[in-house]
Amino acid sequence: MPSLILITGEEELLKERAARDEASSSLITHVSEYTLPDELSDYLEEAQMRPLDGQPRAFILWDATEVPELPDGDDDILVVVAKKVIADKRARHVQNFQKLKTYDDNNEVLKWILKEGDSLNIDLSRVAGALFVNCGGGLRKISSEIRKLAVITPPGGVVSPDQARQVMCFSADLSPKTIIDAICEGQTVRALAFHDKLQESGDETGWILAYMQRHVLQQIRLEALVAAKVPDAAERLGVHPFLFRKMNFRLGLWSHSSLMSSISTLCDLDIAQKRGDTLARYGLEAEIIRLCEEARNGKRR
Amino acid sequence: MADPESAEIYGNSSARQAILRLLNQTNSIRSVVLSGIGHVGKRTFLEQNLNEFLSESDLRFIEPTIDGVREAIEFLGSHPLFSPYRAVYIDDADSMGEPAQDAMLKVLEEPSSSSRIFLICEDSGVFSAPIRNRFEYEVRWIPLSDAEMHEFAQKQPRLDEDLIHLCRGRPGFYTTFLADNRYIELHRLCIRLLTGKEDPVLCRIPDLVSSTKGARSLERDALCHIIAGAAAELRVEPLARPGIQNFLRLASDLQKVPSLNAEIHWQKACLHLKR
Numbered sequence A: 001m002p003s004l005i006l007i008t009g010e011e012e013l014l015k016e017r018a019a020r021d022e023a024s025s026s027l028i029t030h031v032s033e034y035t036l037p038d039e040l041s042d043y044l045e046e047a048q049m050r051p052l053d054g055q056p057r058a059f060i061l062w063d064a065t066e067v068p069e070l071p072d073g074d075d076d077i078l079v080v081v082a083k084k085v086i087a088d089k090r091a092r093h094v095q096n097f098q099k100l101k102t103y104d105d106n107n108e109v110l111k112w113i114l115k116e117g118d119s120l121n122i123d124l125s126r127v128a129g130a131l132f133v134n135c136g137g138g139l140r141k142i143s144s145e146i147r148k149l150a151v152i153t154p155p156g157g158v159v160s161p162d163q164a165r166q167v168m169c170f171s172a173d174l175s176p177k178t179i180i181d182a183i184c185e186g187q188t189v190r191a192l193a194f195h196d197k198l199q200e201s202g203d204e205t206g207w208i209l210a211y212m213q214r215h216v217l218q219q220i221r222l223e224a225l226v227a228a229k230v231p232d233a234a235e236r237l238g239v240h241p242f243l244f245r246k247m248n249f250r251l252g253l254w255s256h257s258s259l260m261s262s263i264s265t266l267c268d269l270d271i272a273q274k275r276g277d278t279l280a281r282y283g284l285e286a287e288i289i290r291l292c293e294e295a296r297n298g299k300r301r
Numbered sequence B: 001m002a003d004p005e006s007a008e009i010y011g012n013s014s015a016r017q018a019i020l021r022l023l024n025q026t027n028s029i030r031s032v033v034l035s036g037i038g039h040v041g042k043r044t045f046l047e048q049n050l051n052e053f054l055s056e057s058d059l060r061f062i063e064p065t066i067d068g069v070r071e072a073i074e075f076l077g078s079h080p081l082f083s084p085y086r087a088v089y090i091d092d093a094d095s096m097g098e099p100a101q102d103a104m105l106k107v108l109e110e111p112s113s114s115s116r117i118f119l120i121c122e123d124s125g126v127f128s129a130p131i132r133n134r135f136e137y138e139v140r141w142i143p144l145s146d147a148e149m150h151e152f153a154q155k156q157p158r159l160d161e162d163l164i165h166l167c168r169g170r171p172g173f174y175t176t177f178l179a180d181n182r183y184i185e186l187h188r189l190c191i192r193l194l195t196g197k198e199d200p201v202l203c204r205i206p207d208l209v210s211s212t213k214g215a216r217s218l219e220r221d222a223l224c225h226i227i228a229g230a231a232a233e234l235r236v237e238p239l240a241r242p243g244i245q246n247f248l249r250l251a252s253d254l255q256k257v258p259s260l261n262a263e264i265h266w267q268k269a270c271l272h273l274k275r
Helices: A012-025 A040-047 A108-119 A128-135 A139-152 A161-167 A176-185 A188-200 A205-228 A233-237 A241-250 A256-274 A280-300 B013-024 B042-053 B066-076 B098-109 B129-134 B146-154 B161-167 B171-179 B182-194 B218-233 B238-256 B262-274
Strands: A003-009 A031-035 A058-064 A077-082 A091-097 B031-036 B059-062 B086-090 B115-121 B137-141
Touching: A003 A012, A012 A058, A012 A077, A012 A091, A012 A139, A031 A040, A040 A058, A108 A128, A108 A139, A128 A139, A128 A161, A139 A161, A176 A188, A176 A205, A176 A280, A188 A205, A188 A280, A205 A233, A205 A241, A205 A256, A205 A280, A205 B262, A233 A241, A256 A280, A256 B262, B013 B031, B013 B042, B013 B137, B031 B042, B042 B086, B042 B115, B059 B066, B066 B086, B066 B098, B066 B115, B098 B115, B098 B129, B146 B161, B146 B171, B161 B171, B161 B182, B171 B182, B171 B218, B182 B218, B182 B238, B182 B262, B218 B238, B238 B262
Parallel strands: A003 A077, A003 A091, A031 A058, A058 A077, B031 B115, B031 B137, B059 B086, B086 B115
Antiparallel strands: none
């Protein structure tokens, strides 16, 4: 009876590794890979033909949505990789790799980075945070950076921030939203670092201003809707009710007068920027700092 | 009074006569500015008559950009084919940037005897001093009187006193407001907001504001006109006084900086009404 292994989840890198590990751990030399649904017929054709030498075979099927016919060989292995969970009683075992969480109090990506370093015999404890910030939550990008670090670090060595800086590439998906998140957390240095990074490749002042204007306006409207106890507040704010509940945590971070002054400043900067005033960028930085500091004080309260 | 030669243009009869005189003279003034508030018929009148006086190959509409001015230089460099002179006209000329104005100087400094340049703008004061000094003639256009507006409105599908009042002498807006009821609704909303009868924070953003995007257009101008008009209408109302400045500034900003996001700046102006 051929073995069926199901690998599901959203973490592509982990699924890929697990699938190849399963195939190689069986010591089978002949591994065939197919991407479904385009190559389904090729797989079925191959799987139904027993090899003349009688050797077992391993098949990896990527992007499957259901389990196709099992291969004919009794010792054959079929690894089915899918995004959504597939239920099949014939499965010898099932692995599910859910998206790693990146919450402030529970960052699974950081834990994974440390584990990955251990597997390559290097200590990444000093640069794990930087790796996460530079590469975002994408494990494939982080893994590629870790491999580079493993090459320049002696076995068992600790990777220092200076070493990391020399080889790391910034590849996180950066948008003004990350600046807004940092502002809400009251992390001034982080917000300014993201701002500088975003401005590195070109003048993005207009883009950042637009995001910040929307954020401040949304905050003012949120306060007014909550105070007025409007029943369809989430709908009127144009957000999902879940997001609306989440946004309530931001209430009180800034005073009403501060938000009003902020929207005036941001609109004035917007006009200045659109009239070609390059100084608008510095005004924006000052406003980021002011909002960050106030959010930090608000959190302390 | 409607001129038979320009059946769709009303009011500004002295300005129209001056232009007709200039067009008739073959060896006279070469650079003319038509200035004054928008949507009173400056461009329509000029286009109608230029098309009548000149052949199509000797007339060109030019964009108010540096590329447009270069095109004008090239076009005016050749002799007229079938007309007594060659002419270019630039609408919205006050939106020309500094490079375009610099390029324009070249044409204005040494215009050939067989060329005419017509600039259409709202405010000739925004041009740089060297350009202003080289204008040979300026024709000012003013808003239409109530009687002229009535005369104009009678020729439209519907005569609406409220709309005539709302247009404040600009016939170009009458047809726009007549075609889209949202302008009247926006005007009513502005009045309610300014007099405190509508919550400025919780009120929904009008469609007209959220759909206004991009470059300067008739719709954008009409939006600014409505907002500024509502503020002007309530200038003697003590309740509305704090908001009038916000609304006037909003209208001015939206018109002067066409790339501004109307929705964001509208919300800002509304929020400050609650102060």
